[in-house]
Amino acid sequence: MKNTQNTGEVNETPSSSDNIKLQFEDIVKSFREDGNDTRVLDGIDLHVREGEFVSILGPSGSGKSTLFLLLGGLYRPDHGRIMLDGRDIAGKRGLVSYMPQDSAMFPWRTVEQNAALPLQLDGVPARTALSMARSALQKAGLEGYERSLPHQLSGGMQQRAAFVRALLGRRDVMCLDEPFAALDALTRQEMQHWLLNQWEQERRTVLFVTHSIEEALYLSDRLYVLSAKPTQVLQEIAVPFPRPRDRRLLLEPQFAALRGQLYELLLSAKEEEGARHD
Numbered sequence: 001m002k003n004t005q006n007t008g009e010v011n012e013t014p015s016s017s018d019n020i021k022l023q024f025e026d027i028v029k030s031f032r033e034d035g036n037d038t039r040v041l042d043g044i045d046l047h048v049r050e051g052e053f054v055s056i057l058g059p060s061g062s063g064k065s066t067l068f069l070l071l072g073g074l075y076r077p078d079h080g081r082i083m084l085d086g087r088d089i090a091g092k093r094g095l096v097s098y099m100p101q102d103s104a105m106f107p108w109r110t111v112e113q114n115a116a117l118p119l120q121l122d123g124v125p126a127r128t129a130l131s132m133a134r135s136a137l138q139k140a141g142l143e144g145y146e147r148s149l150p151h152q153l154s155g156g157m158q159q160r161a162a163f164v165r166a167l168l169g170r171r172d173v174m175c176l177d178e179p180f181a182a183l184d185a186l187t188r189q190e191m192q193h194w195l196l197n198q199w200e201q202e203r204r205t206v207l208f209v210t211h212s213i214e215e216a217l218y219l220s221d222r223l224y225v226l227s228a229k230p231t232q233v234l235q236e237i238a239v240p241f242p243r244p245r246d247r248r249l250l251l252e253p254q255f256a257a258l259r260g261q262l263y264e265l266l267l268s269a270k271e272e273e274g275a276r277h278d
């Protein structure tokens with residue numbers, strides 16, 4: 001994989017030796033709207049290596065959540081393959097962990113019961129699952145809240161609990177769909193920092209969707225920028241900043257340069273969409 005200068009832009013396809021965990025190959029997906037087929041995804045190629053943190057940035061409606069629903073097996077692609085560990089998993093469910101935008105906790109289950117759920121679904125006995133959930137919640141700074149109900153936690157704490165639940169799902173790949181979008185700015189920063197620390201310890205393979213350029217640059221190893229629909233990958237960018245990272249990174253000129261480059265790219269995608277509708 002070649003890194004073209006300091007812009008971080010990459011322009012070579014992965015070779016088989018690149019330790020690819022997950023790969024979308026030429027994915028096409030249309031939906032029927034008002035009697036017409038609207039093509040949303042128009043040949044998406046993207047990949048995530050083992051232990052890599054990859055973000056997807058793209059205009060609203062470009063099909064980011066659709067990509068996750070395809071990956072989760074809830075939709076089937078019209079064309080193309082979704083490869084996990086070299087196997088086509090299109091249409092298969094339960095192979096990846098998923099954390100949606102809202103924390104989606106069951107309100108009648110305690111925080112630890114919620115977190116233990118994926119373990120129990122995997123057949124781990126309830127007592128063991130609960131004790132694993134408890135210790136993971138404590139590590140995530142939620143000690144004392146294990147037996148609370150979700151509504152008794154702040155938005156940020158609920159997101160943490162949801163993240164712990166996704167981690168406990170023990171799937172190799174975690175998909176996070178705008179997990180911090182509903183949070184206020186300060187809590188969002190705290191959660192980014194917390195997620196970064198957790199991830200730097202765990203090194204799980206992560207596919208992350210966000211609307212925030214800063215968030216994508218701060219957290220990711222690599223990112224993909226999508227066009228408006230019919231959606232294609234506009235650019236793949238390797239994020240060149242070393243880890244561990246902290247927020248001082250945001251003050252560095254190279255960070256600002258990449259942020260500017262991405263902003264221009266997303267703006268042009270939106271303008272193109274606007275022009276198509278005129």
Ligand SMILES: Nc1ncnc2c1ncn2[C@@H]1O[C@H](COP(=O)(O)OP(=O)(O)OP(=O)(O)O)[C@@H](O)[C@H]1O
Pocket residue numbers: 031032033040058059060061062063064065066067
């Ligand atoms: N089940 C469906 N039936 C019809 N159209 C759908 C369906 N699911 C998604 N779409 C359409 O596909 C497009 C992409 O939707 P999707 O939710 O994937 O976008 P997104 O990139 O996640 O947007 P956002 O950033 O706003 O979350 C939208 O135009 C949406 O209307």
Ligand SMILES: [Mg+2]
Pocket residue numbers: 064065066
């Ligand atoms: Mg979405």
